[in-house]
Amino acid sequence: MPVKGRVEGKSQNGKRLLETVYDQHRSSRFPTGRPWWGWTEIPANAGELSDFCMELVPGDTNDPNNSSWHAPWVPGPDYLRPNIRARQLIIKYDLIRSYYQREHEVYYEKAVDIAYRKGWEIPNPGAPMTAALAYLLGKAPISPKVADAAMAGDPWLLGFSDDVNQPLADLILGRPEQAFAHSPLLDVARTPDGRQATPSDVMQFTPDELLAFVNRAMDQREQDKTNDRMAKLRQSKAKKTETASAAP
Numbered sequence: 001m002p003v004k005g006r007v008e009g010k011s012q013n014g015k016r017l018l019e020t021v022y023d024q025h026r027s028s029r030f031p032t033g034r035p036w037w038g039w040t041e042i043p044a045n046a047g048e049l050s051d052f053c054m055e056l057v058p059g060d061t062n063d064p065n066n067s068s069w070h071a072p073w074v075p076g077p078d079y080l081r082p083n084i085r086a087r088q089l090i091i092k093y094d095l096i097r098s099y100y101q102r103e104h105e106v107y108y109e110k111a112v113d114i115a116y117r118k119g120w121e122i123p124n125p126g127a128p129m130t131a132a133l134a135y136l137l138g139k140a141p142i143s144p145k146v147a148d149a150a151m152a153g154d155p156w157l158l159g160f161s162d163d164v165n166q167p168l169a170d171l172i173l174g175r176p177e178q179a180f181a182h183s184p185l186l187d188v189a190r191t192p193d194g195r196q197a198t199p200s201d202v203m204q205f206t207p208d209e210l211l212a213f214v215n216r217a218m219d220q221r222e223q224d225k226t227n228d229r230m231a232k233l234r235q236s237k238a239k240k241t242e243t244a245s246a247a248p
Helices: 093-118 131-137 144-152 166-173 177-181 207-246
Strands: 006-008 015-022 035-041 080-083 088-091
Touching: 015 088, 035 080, 093 131, 093 144, 144 166
Parallel strands: none
Antiparallel strands: 006 015, 015 035, 080 088
């Protein structure tokens, strides 16, 4: 991490300055908030306020050896509102949540469109995707619940604890194991050693392997529908024959 001080550069007057701001998340380690540092342009005119000219990085230039921190998720630069004069940084979780919510709405709109065109069951918003939809749609966007958890101060999410919050980790990574938990894909999917695949096994398949199993599962589903229709048709004919035989 750079040490605080002025350096030569290509800014407006040839100089930049390292500054540190602190966000709203306080802990025993960071009683004034988690530190973030970045370069600021030194204003050409005295009295003007400087601003950061690069993305902020976790850490404190006043104590570079002991202030670094890591979190499994950090907000993008569009949602950071630094105030250099007050040494404060506000993370706009309301905007993050709105963005993630819209991303999820678009994701499910695409899922509904695909399911409708293929004649598959229409998914409910927020419900796990089927294996076929999960494959066709790709990785799900980050859940708005992540922003809610950060705003509520989840210690693992903020980098204050090493105890992994697994449900949150799944939401961040977009891991779709749940999409396969009750899927017809598991009826036909097999591991290389011939064992019936579990949801975790499915996540290790290559795209070609997964597509082959998805196609096989869909073929089996269509065959099951055909068999069901034929069985109902035979039952209907049997009833008509029985009724005709019983007639006086």
